[in-house]
Amino acid sequence: xxxxxxxxxxxxxxxxxxxxxxxxxxxxxxxxxxxxxxxxxxxxxxxxxxxxxxxxxxxxxxxxxxxxxxxxxxxxxxxxxxxxxxxxxxxxxxxxxxxxxxxxxxxxxxxxxxxxxxxxxxxxxxxxxxxxxxxxxxxxxxxxxxxxxxxxxxxxxxxxxxxxxxxxxxxxxxxxxxxxxxxxxxxxxxxxxxxxxxxxxxxxxxxxxxxxxxxxxxxxx
Numbered sequence: 317x318x319x320x321x322x323x324x325x326x327x328x329x330x331x332x333x334x335x336x337x338x339x340x341x342x343x344x345x346x347x348x349x350x351x352x353x354x355x356x357x358x359x360x361x362x363x364x365x366x367x368x369x370x371x372x373x374x375x376x377x378x379x380x381x382x383x384x385x386x387x388x389x390x391x392x393x394x395x396x397x398x399x400x401x402x403x404x405x406x407x408x409x410x411x412x413x414x415x416x417x418x419x420x421x422x423x424x425x426x427x428x429x430x431x432x433x434x435x436x437x438x439x440x441x442x443x444x445x446x447x448x449x450x451x452x453x454x455x456x457x458x459x460x461x462x463x464x465x466x467x468x469x470x471x472x473x474x475x476x477x478x479x480x481x482x483x484x485x486x487x488x489x490x491x492x493x494x495x496x497x498x499x500x501x502x503x504x505x506x507x508x509x510x511x512x513x514x515x516x517x518x519x520x521x522x523x524x525x526x527x528x529x530x531x532x533x534x535x536x537x
Contacts, residue, residue: 327446330438332395333515335431337404337438340382340389345375347400348391351423360460361421363485378405385409392422392435401426404435406443406452415451416443427462430513436470437509444502453496455481460493467495471505 330337338344349371351357358364365371381387389405404420418439422432443449454472456463468474472495481492497505509515 327442330390330442332434332438333513334395334429334434335401335438336393336395337390337435338393340375340378340391340403340405342379344391344400345372348375348403351400351402352421354424356424357421360457360463362482362490381407390439392420392431401431402435404439406439413451414447414449415453416447416449417453417455418443419454432466433470433509434513434515437506437513437515440497440502440505440509444499444506449499451496451498453494455492455494458491458493464493464495470497471501471508472497473501 327337328339349368352365352371353368355364355366358366363370363374365374378387378389382389386409387405387407388409389403391400392402392404393399394401402420402422404418406416406418409416420432420435420439422435426432440452443452453475454467455478456467458464458477475494475496478492478494480489483489
């Protein structure tokens with residue numbers, strides 16, 4: 317399958333040990349909005365989605381982006397209890413230059429249990445192995461020290477500070493730290509993540525495209 321073709325088909329499930337990434341569906345909105353009412357999630361976000369109506373509009377905008385092919389979005393489900401714990405997505409997908417940006421959030425109860433690292437592995441493996449991207453980048457508020465440490469542990473390369481990157485809702489202007497992983501970094505990053513997460517290598521998975529809707533699923537052979 318070509319990288320261009322795979323841009324048009326979002327996997328229905330990316331399976332890990334602790335989590336499952338399931339393609340975002342409208343049926344997930346209610347649970348995600350309920351989780352998102354915890355204001356701690358949005359402390360370093362450009363905007364506060366703790367208000368239900370606003371979060372709903374944001375999710376609808378993401379679904380519109382998914383339909384145009386510039387975004388792939390996934391709900392993060394607890395693998396054993398089968399309830400949502402957060403969300404992750406690829407956005408600014410660029411076919412010509414084979415790159416994207418990624419962002420995610422988890423409910424605070426799941427910040428320190430390895431789920432974020434596992435989600436990053438599943439998403440990056442999809443980016444570099446299935447979509448054959450050359451570059452995945454991450455932006456975060458310079459003051460978001462936990463996020464920056466997490467990216468550095470992941471193996472992302474710090475590229476610098478984007479000064480006055482955006483105006484926040486409260487009128488303050490933030491600087492953003494820019495990190496990236498490129499295709500030549502991926503083998504080392506992948507080995508590190510496989511060791512940390514003990515997850516089964518997703519290159520062992522089988523790619524299926526059901527004929528009835530054209531969506532893509534990764535399933536174990």
